[in-house]
Amino acid sequence: MAGELLVTQDAGVTREVSVGFSVRFGGAQPVVIAGPCSVESEEQIVETAEAVRAAGALMLRGGAFKPRTSPYSFQGLGPEGLRLLARARAETGLPVVTEVLDPADMALVAEYADMLQIGARNMQNYSLLRAAGRSGRPVLLKRGPGATLDEWMSAAEYLLAEGNPDVVLCERGIRSFEPHTRYTLDLASALAAKQRTHLPVIADPSHGTGRRELVAAMSRAAIGAGLDGLILEVHPSPDASVSDAAQTLSTAEFAALMRSLLIAPATDDLVALRGAIDAVDEALLGLIAHRMALSDRVGAAKRRLDLAVHQVERETAILGRLREKAPPLLPPDGVARIWDAILAVSRAAQAAAAEESA
Numbered sequence: 001m002a003g004e005l006l007v008t009q010d011a012g013v014t015r016e017v018s019v020g021f022s023v024r025f026g027g028a029q030p031v032v033i034a035g036p037c038s039v040e041s042e043e044q045i046v047e048t049a050e051a052v053r054a055a056g057a058l059m060l061r062g063g064a065f066k067p068r069t070s071p072y073s074f075q076g077l078g079p080e081g082l083r084l085l086a087r088a089r090a091e092t093g094l095p096v097v098t099e100v101l102d103p104a105d106m107a108l109v110a111e112y113a114d115m116l117q118i119g120a121r122n123m124q125n126y127s128l129l130r131a132a133g134r135s136g137r138p139v140l141l142k143r144g145p146g147a148t149l150d151e152w153m154s155a156a157e158y159l160l161a162e163g164n165p166d167v168v169l170c171e172r173g174i175r176s177f178e179p180h181t182r183y184t185l186d187l188a189s190a191l192a193a194k195q196r197t198h199l200p201v202i203a204d205p206s207h208g209t210g211r212r213e214l215v216a217a218m219s220r221a222a223i224g225a226g227l228d229g230l231i232l233e234v235h236p237s238p239d240a241s242v243s244d245a246a247q248t249l250s251t252a253e254f255a256a257l258m259r260s261l262l263i264a265p266a267t268d269d270l271v272a273l274r275g276a277i278d279a280v281d282e283a284l285l286g287l288i289a290h291r292m293a294l295s296d297r298v299g300a301a302k303r304r305l306d307l308a309v310h311q312v313e314r315e316t317a318i319l320g321r322l323r324e325k326a327p328p329l330l331p332p333d334g335v336a337r338i339w340d341a342i343l344a345v346s347r348a349a350q351a352a353a354a355e356e357s358a
């Protein structure tokens with residue numbers, strides 16, 4: 001069968017996976033899924049859903065059936081948890097992903113969820129995979145903490161072989177020798193999975209680190225590496241979470257992370273939109289500072305070569321190239337006005353430096 005596997009068809013060319021009407025994994029924008037580890041109450045899930053939506057999350061997560069290491073730990077609210085998730089979806093419009101643990105619950109979970117999660121512990125539960133493949137719902141397939149890339153691909157093949165093309169892979173950390181982190185988020189294998197398949201791949205830095213202080217930076221690493229999204233644990237009072245408190249972000253921490261990822265909030269709320277603009281302005285300032293530092297060295301090179309500060313040909317070439325690339329919301333003369341200002345400030349700085357060194 002090797003070479004004929006569905007999972008390796010069009011390897012490296014990501015095919016989009018849609019969830020609901022609004023969410024597309026593998027498109028131009030990364031998809032961020034956020035919500036609590038466990039659904040705890042109506043108030044908790046609705047408050048979280050509203051907060052993560054305002055910050056830019058496109059989907060809500062929340063466990064109703066929880067796979068707990070100890071049989072004595074909270075096992076989830078079960079069917080009541082599914083109803084609360086549907087409530088939060090009705091309030092916010094966010095599609096919902098939740099874990100299904102047992103083929104016997106498949107029909108019920110598929111009735112409530114927009115996307116089914118196959119948890120890490122069940123990655124090789126082949127009867128569950130077959131049932132999810134026949135469920136008619138998109139599936140988020142987590143990598144088992146002890147699974148190789150090939151085993152993960154084979155698990156995805158079970159879903160595809162049942163005729164379900166809507167599979168998103170999720171790297172959530174593997175078992176390593178390091179006890180400081182709960183798991184080791186294996187971004188290299190997540191990227192390898194993207195190269196080996198056509199399936200979108202996202203990362204779960206919450207379970208992948210187990211430590212909330214590491215979640216934001218690992219999220220930026222995953223998006224910077226080119227993955228298709230994130231799934232993150234968020235709670236209005238993270239320390240009070242009934243499960244996975246240590247790795248759960250507050251709603252404020254989540255909003256700050258989304259701003260740092262430069263992901264636009266899915267809201268018309270003026271304060272949220274202005275927060276996103278402030279983050280973009282800070283990123284622009286950083287880039288302009290970098291440009292000024294390069295320009296300062298260009299100025300020194302011009303002095304060495306005895307060239308004038310104002311190089312008309314070079315500036316015309318810069319403006320021409322950028323005007324051609326003007327994006328739809330920024331007309332070419334808008335590009336010209338912005339770069340006229342940047343070039344004027346650069347020239348002035350070079351002239352001042354020349355004066356000083358004269």
Ligand code: PEP
Nearest residue numbers: 063119120121142172207
């Ligand atoms: C979860 O996302 O709630 C979860 C239990 O994750 P994992 O299966 O990756 O441990």
Ligand code: MN
Nearest residue numbers: 037233243244
């Ligand atoms: Mn969890």
